[in-house]
Amino acid sequence: MTISEFQRKFLLRHDLSTFNRLNTAIWIIDIDNYKIWWGNKSALKFLEIDSLPSLVNQDFSAEEIFTREKLEEIFSDTSKGHYIEENWTLHLNQIPKKAVVTFIPLLIENEKRAILIEAIPQLTEETLQRDHRIQELTDKLTLTRQEIQSAIKSKSEFLTIMSHELRTPLNAILGFSDMLKQQVYGSVNEVQTSALNDIFNSGQHLLKLINELLDASIIDRGELQLVDEFFQFDSIIEDCQSIYKEEISKKNLNILVQNNAQLLFLIGDPDRFRQILMNIFKNAVQYTEKNGTITFTIEYDTEGNLVFAIKDNGIGIAQNRLPNICKAFEQDNRSPLTSGKGMGLGLYITSQLVSAHGSKLIIESSEGEGTKVSFTLPKSRIRDSKRSEIQQLTLAIPNVHTCEACYSK
Structure with missing residues (x-):
C-alpha cells in the first residue's frame, strides 16, 4: 500500500475547508468504522441533506455499492495507483441520485483508512428533456427577437423613404398655395383666399407629421x-x-x-x-x-x-x-x-x-x-x-x- 504525502495530510476535518468552495460533491468514507466521516457543502446539496451531522449519521448499510468488501477493494486498488471511475445510483435520503464517481485513498485521523469520493451528477432523462425544451424555447426566442429587430428596421426604413417621398410634392403644394395667396398669379377673392389658407395650413400640419415620422425613424435606428x-x-x-x-x-x-x-x-x-x-x-x-x-x-x-x-x-x-x-x-x-x-x-x-x-x-x-x-x-x-x-x-x-x-x- 502506498499513500502519498498529499493524501496523508488529511488527518483533521478542518484541513478540508478548502473543498467547501468547490461545486463538485465530495465526501469521505471511513472504511474502518464503516461510516461517512465528512462531506463538503456541494455534497450536502447533491444528496439533499440539510447538515454535515445529518450526513455523518446517515445509515448507508442498505446500499449495495457501499458494502465493506466493495470499499476494501476500491481502497486497495486505488492505493496501488489504479484509476477507478464508476456510475453509481445512490439512495441516500430515499432519493435516487445518479452520478459518475471517482476515488482517492486517504489516511484520516489516527491513521484510519478512508476513501475520498468525488461525484459528478448524471443528467436524467427528465433533466435532458427539460434542457431540450429550454433550448428549443431559447432558439424560438432568439428567432423571434431577430424577426422583431428586422421588422423594426424595415418599418424605420419604410418611414424614412415615405417621408422623403411625401415631402417633395407637399413642399410644392405649400409653395404654390402661398404664391396664390400672395396673388403672384393674379388676384383672388375672399372666398378663394380662405380656401388657400385652409390648403396651406393643412399642408403645414401634414408636413409636421411627416417630419415627426422622419425623426422617429432616425431615433429608432440609433x-x-x-x-x-x-x-x-x-x-x-x-x-x-x-x-x-x-x-x-x-x-x-x-x-x-x-x-x-x-x-x-x-x-x-x-x-x-x-x-x-x-x-x-x-x-x-x-x-x-x-x-x-x-x-x-x-x-x-x-x-x-x-x-x-x-x-x-x-x-x-x-x-x-x-x-x-x-x-x-x-x-x-x-x-x-x-x-x-x-x-x-x-x-x-x-x-x-x-x-x-x-x-x-x-x-x-x-x-x-x-x-x-x-x-x-x-x-x-x-x-x-x-x-x-x-x-x-x-x-x-x-x-x-x-x-x-x-x-x-
Missing part, C-alpha cells in the same frame, strides 16, 4: 445626431409666444416668463433645442383652456445646472397614463377638441432629444389641475460669456428606446 454649437436661447422663448400667438389670443391665455438666466450661451444643437421647447410649449397651449395661465421658468438649481420648466393650469393628465405618455404613438386624447390632431410622437421625440442633451424629461401632472414639464441642462453645457468663435461638434447619440426619462411625482 442615428440621431446633434450638431453642437454655442447659442443663446432667449430668442427661442420669444419665438414660442410669437408662433402660437393666434391660439394664445383666441384662448386669452396669460403667459408668464420668469427667465433668471438671460443672455447665457448654451452648448447644444440650437435647432433641436428649439424643437424641444416648441413641443413642450405647444402642448401647454393646446391643453390649457380659456383664460388659463402658462408659466415659463428658467433658473439655476443648487448645483449650478439650468432648469427649464413650462407649467400650465390646464386639464392635466390622468395618473394611469403618465408612465406611457412618452412612448412612441402614445396619443394623448385628453380633450375632444385636440384628439386626432397628431400621431403621439411629440413627447416621444422630445424626450429623446432631451436625453441626447444629457438630461431627462420630467412630467408632473394631476388631472384637472394642470401639468408641469421640465428638464435640467447640465452645467457642462452652460457658458456665461460670448465666445469669439463658434465651435461645432457632431455627436453620435445612442439609440434610446425607453422613456425612463419620464416620471411623475
Whole structure:
C-alpha cells in the first residue's frame, strides 16, 4: 500500500475547508468504522441533506455499492495507483441520485483508512428533456427577437423613404398655395383666399407629421445626431409666444416668463433645442383652456445646472397614463377638441432629444389641475460669456428606446 504525502495530510476535518468552495460533491468514507466521516457543502446539496451531522449519521448499510468488501477493494486498488471511475445510483435520503464517481485513498485521523469520493451528477432523462425544451424555447426566442429587430428596421426604413417621398410634392403644394395667396398669379377673392389658407395650413400640419415620422425613424435606428454649437436661447422663448400667438389670443391665455438666466450661451444643437421647447410649449397651449395661465421658468438649481420648466393650469393628465405618455404613438386624447390632431410622437421625440442633451424629461401632472414639464441642462453645457468663435461638434447619440426619462411625482 502506498499513500502519498498529499493524501496523508488529511488527518483533521478542518484541513478540508478548502473543498467547501468547490461545486463538485465530495465526501469521505471511513472504511474502518464503516461510516461517512465528512462531506463538503456541494455534497450536502447533491444528496439533499440539510447538515454535515445529518450526513455523518446517515445509515448507508442498505446500499449495495457501499458494502465493506466493495470499499476494501476500491481502497486497495486505488492505493496501488489504479484509476477507478464508476456510475453509481445512490439512495441516500430515499432519493435516487445518479452520478459518475471517482476515488482517492486517504489516511484520516489516527491513521484510519478512508476513501475520498468525488461525484459528478448524471443528467436524467427528465433533466435532458427539460434542457431540450429550454433550448428549443431559447432558439424560438432568439428567432423571434431577430424577426422583431428586422421588422423594426424595415418599418424605420419604410418611414424614412415615405417621408422623403411625401415631402417633395407637399413642399410644392405649400409653395404654390402661398404664391396664390400672395396673388403672384393674379388676384383672388375672399372666398378663394380662405380656401388657400385652409390648403396651406393643412399642408403645414401634414408636413409636421411627416417630419415627426422622419425623426422617429432616425431615433429608432440609433442615428440621431446633434450638431453642437454655442447659442443663446432667449430668442427661442420669444419665438414660442410669437408662433402660437393666434391660439394664445383666441384662448386669452396669460403667459408668464420668469427667465433668471438671460443672455447665457448654451452648448447644444440650437435647432433641436428649439424643437424641444416648441413641443413642450405647444402642448401647454393646446391643453390649457380659456383664460388659463402658462408659466415659463428658467433658473439655476443648487448645483449650478439650468432648469427649464413650462407649467400650465390646464386639464392635466390622468395618473394611469403618465408612465406611457412618452412612448412612441402614445396619443394623448385628453380633450375632444385636440384628439386626432397628431400621431403621439411629440413627447416621444422630445424626450429623446432631451436625453441626447444629457438630461431627462420630467412630467408632473394631476388631472384637472394642470401639468408641469421640465428638464435640467447640465452645467457642462452652460457658458456665461460670448465666445469669439463658434465651435461645432457632431455627436453620435445612442439609440434610446425607453422613456425612463419620464416620471411623475
